[in-house]
Amino acid sequence: MNILVTGGAGFIGSNYVRYLLDETDDKVVNLDLLTYAGNLENLAGLEDHPRYRFVKGDIRDAGLVSALLAETRTEAIVHFAAESHVDRSLDAPGAFLDTNTRGTQVLLQCALQHQLGCFVMVSTDEVYGSLPAGEPGFTEETPLAPNSPYAASKAAADLMCRAYRRTFGLDVRITRCTNNYGPYQFPEKLIPLMIANALEDKPLPVYGDGLHVRDWLHVSDHCRAVDLVLRQGVAGEIYNIGGGNEWPNLAIVKRLLAVLGKPESLIRFVPDRPGHDRRYAIVAAKIRRELGWQPRQDFAAGLAHTVQWYCENRSWWETIRSGAYRDEYARLYGPGGRYADG
Ligand code: NAD
Ligand code: TYD
Numbered sequence: 330m331n332i333l334v335t336g337g338a339g340f341i342g343s344n345y346v347r348y349l350l351d352e353t354d355d356k357v358v359n360l361d362l363l364t365y366a367g368n369l370e371n372l373a374g375l376e377d378h379p380r381y382r383f384v385k386g387d388i389r390d391a392g393l394v395s396a397l398l399a400e401t402r403t404e405a406i407v408h409f410a411a412e413s414h415v416d417r418s419l420d421a422p423g424a425f426l427d428t429n430t431r432g433t434q435v436l437l438q439c440a441l442q443h444q445l446g447c448f449v450m451v452s453t454d455e456v457y458g459s460l461p462a463g464e465p466g467f468t469e470e471t472p473l474a475p476n477s478p479y480a481a482s483k484a485a486a487d488l489m490c491r492a493y494r495r496t497f498g499l500d501v502r503i504t505r506c507t508n509n510y511g512p513y514q515f516p517e518k519l520i521p522l523m524i525a526n527a528l529e530d531k532p533l534p535v536y537g538d539g540l541h542v543r544d545w546l547h548v549s550d551h552c553r554a555v556d557l558v559l560r561q562g563v564a565g566e567i568y569n570i571g572g573g574n575e576w577p578n579l580a581i582v583k584r585l586l587a588v589l590g591k592p593e594s595l596i597r598f599v600p601d602r603p604g605h606d607r608r609y610a611i612v613a614a615k616i617r618r619e620l621g622w623q624p625r626q627d628f629a630a631g632l633a634h635t636v637q638w639y640c641e642n643r644s645w646w647e648t649i650r651s652g653a654y655r656d657e658y659a660r661l662y663g664p665g666g667r668y669a670d671g
Contacts, residue, residue, distance in 0.1 A: 330355045332559075333403045335388050335436065336410030337361050340514045341451070341548055343371035345407065346381070348552040356380045358401050360394070361410065362387045365653060370645060371513045388432040394439040405447040406440055407559060408433065414517055415455075415479045416661060419603060422478035429482035430489065437493045437501070449559050450490045450503045454544070454571065455480035457505075459606035466544075466612040467505075469567040476604045487567075494565045502562045504555055506570040507611050510631070511548035512638040516646045517654065519543075520632075523582050524639045525646050527591045534668050537601030539579030542608040546572035547626035557620045571611025572624045588636045599668040 332349065336342040337359030349357050361367045363385055375381050382401075386393045388410045397403070411429045412418065418425045433450065440448045457467040458474030473488075475481040493499040510520045523533050554570040562568060576584075579596075586593055616622045639646060650658070662668045 331358070331402050331404050332356065333358050333360060333398065333401065333406045335360050335406065335408045336367070338363055338367035338369055338371055338383075339409060339413070340366075340371075341509055341551060342409035343513050344511065344548045345409065345552045345555060346372060346375070348549070348556065350375065350378055350381055352556075354380070356401075357382070358397065358403065359383045360386050360388065360397065364412075366413065366515050368513075368649070389427065389435050391435050391439060394436060395442060398439055398443045398445070403443070403445060405449070405559060406436060406445060407449045407451065407555060408436055409451045411483070412479070414515075415477045416517070416602065416667075418477055418479035418482070419667075422482075425478050425482040426485070429479070430485040433486035434489050437489060437499065441493060441497050441499050446500060447559060447564075448490070448499060448501045449555060449562075450487065450501060451555060452487050452503050452505045453480065453483050454505050454507045454569065454609050454611050455606065456484040456487055457609075460608045460610055462608065466571065466610040467569060468612045469505075469569055469615055476606055500564040502558050502564065503567045504558050504570055505567065505611070506551050506554070507544035507546050507572060507609055509548045509551050510545055511635055512642070514548070516649060517658070519578060519581065520585065520635065521639060521646065523585050524589070524636055525650065527586055527589050527595060528640065528643070530591070530595065532597040532670060533582055533586075533595050534597050534599040534662055534670065535579060535582055536599060536605060536668065539582070539598065540577045541605060542575050542577050542610070544571045544573070544575045544610040545581070545628065546570065546574065546624060547631040550624040550626050553625075554616060554622050557616070557622050561620050563619075568616045568620070569611045569613055570616055570622070571613045572628070573613070574624075574628050575608075575610050584632065585636065588633055597670045599662070599670055
């Protein structure tokens with residue numbers, strides 16, 4: 330199969346590109362704009378792979394996408410490209426609407442024009458909003474109730490996917506996964522940020538009381554689930570993906586410190602994120618039942634391996650943290666910033 334992966338230079342996309350090249354015979358074209366979150370180092374070693382090609386470009390550029398689909402005889406799109414960080418969406422909601430919602434619509438329109446066989450929309454559990462304590466988890470029938478501009482832009486994209494399915498008959502499948510962790514995650518997200526700060530003996534900023542709950546899944550399990558949806562999923566269906574692995578943030582942070590042998594005195598409680606969703610958790614019964622998926626990565630081992638990866642690949646995140654991201658970090662977490670240490 331000829332597959333167009335969008336956002337393949339980001340965290341999950343790069344793990345998926347490697348998965349495709351390792352596990353299948355498919356030809357992979359990776360379309361990525363290389364925003365602050367896109368990094369070709371995530372794909373180091375693949376440059377000359379005979380079944381892989383990188384194209385720097387914007388999913389919002391209909392002319393480029395259309396020409397690419399024709400030239401590469403694309404049969405399926407797996408769509409990861411997005412603005413993905415909630416905190417950034419609080420400061421620049423328009424960029425999220427533009428990339429996540431409008432960008433997805435451009436891709437859908439191009440897919441329709443070229444009569445593509447399959448479009449996999451990689452969405453998120455955050456479209457369901459915050460899960461009350463005691464409830465079992467979001468199912469595919471849970472109403473959409475996004476709370477952050479990021480989540481709203483993804484929910485709007487999901488609804489556009491639904492419209493292209495219902496109105497035009499396009500084969501669109503949506504996946505909604507919980508929080509991912511693993512190698513190549515940009516060090517603005519909880520787990521890599523805490524590992525990097527701890528390694529540099531810097532404060533670990535925990536929002537609010539630190540008791541917000543996330544359901545963590547290793548990126549390799551997410552990639553395998555997306556791939557199953559591509560090959561065995563049903564057109565028009567939504568598949569929730571989750572590890573059944575809920576942890577309060579504070580427990581994660583303490584666990585990382587323990588693995589790294591660093592003191593808990595590095596923890597700093599900072600003001601809460603506005604609109605901060607208290608809990609996410611997924612019921613993944615449908616993908617388990619219908620596609621036979623289940624997570625393979627044990628959490629303790631996966632987290633230890635992830636810590637080890639960040640220890641062994643210091644130059645990867647040090648380079649990122651010495652560039653433009655440093656200024657963004659100082660703006661958010663420095664004096665006068667939203668998460669300034671009390
Ligand atoms: P990421 O921020 O690491 O990567 C996003 C990639 O998209 C980057 O390489 C970036 O350069 C690219 N991109 C951004 N705008 C683009 C544009 N206009 N055109 C082309 N490329 C563009 O994100 P991630 O964490 O790998 O997430 C990937 C997808 O998975 C997103 O759609 C996200 O909503 C979804 N998701 C993420 C998680 C998670 O925990 N990280 C969980 C569930 C779903
Ligand atoms: P994040 O990795 O940004 O993912 P999301 O908000 O999409 O779930 O954050 C995970 C959780 O960690 C979330 O509850 C916010 C919290 N958090 C902190 O407490 N401190 C931080 O510095 C960051 C980045 C996140």
